[in-house]
Amino acid sequence: MPHRDWRDLDESDVRVRPGKGSRPRSKRRPQHADAVQALVISVNRGRWNCAIDGDPNRVVVAMRARELGRTPVVVGDTVRLVGDTSGAPGTLARIVGVEPRSSVLRRTADDTDPYERVVVAGAEQLLIVTALADPPPRTGFIDRCLVACYAGGLEPVLCLTKADLAAPDELLSRYADLAVPSIITRYDQPVDELVELLTGRVSALVGHSGVGKSTLVNRIVPDADLRTGEVSAVGKGRHVSVTAIALPLPGGGWVIDTPGVRSFGLAHVTPSDIVSAFPEFAEPAEECPSGCGHLGGQDDPDCTLERFLDADAATVGRLRSLRRLLASRMGTAQE
Incomplete structure (x- = not known):
């Protein structure tokens, strides 16, 4: 066999022996065409309780598929399920997929905490429950909830x-x-107007x-305590007021009860969001x-909104209300 100079060789003349584990991994994920949709109604120790097609009588327990990685799944999310449903x-x-969220309620522990906590996903409206007395209203908290809504x-x-x-x-x-x-609302009158507002919709209470708040939930969902126990018993342990839970309304729709909060941080919100x-x-x-923070005055003297x-x-009045909400987001409004 005549001698060949190495400079005349190309990759087709060299046999490369693949090493162990060199087979390329496919990036294609399974399509899960047989997956069914479900509403996440509670989360308990790494298990998600889900209502198939939003039916409160078809609740299953699910785990997050490995392929989802650390994708967050919270109460109110619409997810895709496979396996034993x-x-x-x-x-x-x-849970093999999470549908795009139509809305999301986030908060941080305080205004310096960079870690966002998704409280609820997919709710159409947020009821900001405030007592008119005992305890007195905290307008700073209301303002911050409004900011989170917007x-x-x-x-x-x-x-x-x-x-x-x-x-x-x-x-x-x-x-x-x-x-x-x-x-x-008041304790000695029916809550028909509230029930009408909630029926047929997904609503959250904070x-x-x-x-x-708990008294209201028990009035609009007569068997709220029973359902809370039933949903929690599907997973491991019992529900306590540290996470949100979705409860079905007698006339249709869901109300998501969230735990009482001490603070509502807005570190994740920008002035433009408001x-x-x-x-x-x-x-x-x-x-x-x-x-520009759009506060006007000495804080933002060149703010364009001053002309309004x-x-x-x-x-x-609307501009002053907007600036009050911006001040609340900055932590300068009275809590």
Whole structure:
């Protein structure tokens, strides 16, 4: 065989022996065409309780498939399930996908905490439950919840309890310019108006401990305590008020009860997130200098929104309300 110079060789003349484990991995994921949709109604120690097709009578336990990695799955998420979805005792399905979220309620522990906590996903509206007395209203908390709603795509509703102890007029006047819907309740009157607002929709409730949130839930979901026990018993352990839980309404729809919170941090929210919820100010705000917080005055003297202070009373009121929410996000509003 004649000698060949190595410079005349190419890759086709050399036999390469593949090493162990050199087979390329396919990046294609299984399509799971047989997956069924379900609503996540509670989370308990690495297990997700899910209602198949949103049916409260078809609750199954599921684990997160390995292929999802650390993809967060929270109450209110719509997920895709495979495996045993019969719901029989001892069975376990797998969550193989999470549908895009229509809304998300986030908070941080405080305004310096970079870690976001997704409280609820997929809710259409958030009821901010506040007592009119005992304990007195905390407007700073309400403002922060409103900010979280505007940033997360939820419709806010003020739900004022204990109207038998104090009148709601002063508190409602504070939010009149924002046109936030409100529901007034008291212990000695039916909650028909509230039930009508919730029926057929996915709603979340948030509030401080002691404002009567649990009492409301028990009134609108007559067997709330029983259902809470049943849902929790599907997984391991019992439900305690440290995580959210979705409860079905008698007339259709779901109400998501969240645990009482001490603080509502907004470290993840930017001024633009809030301004975008005010159409009349969103476009002019784009002309503001870089880094403008839109607070006006000494804080942002060159803010473009200053020119609206000469507008009609309704617009001025909306601007002041917007700036109050921005101040709340900055931690400068009274809690």
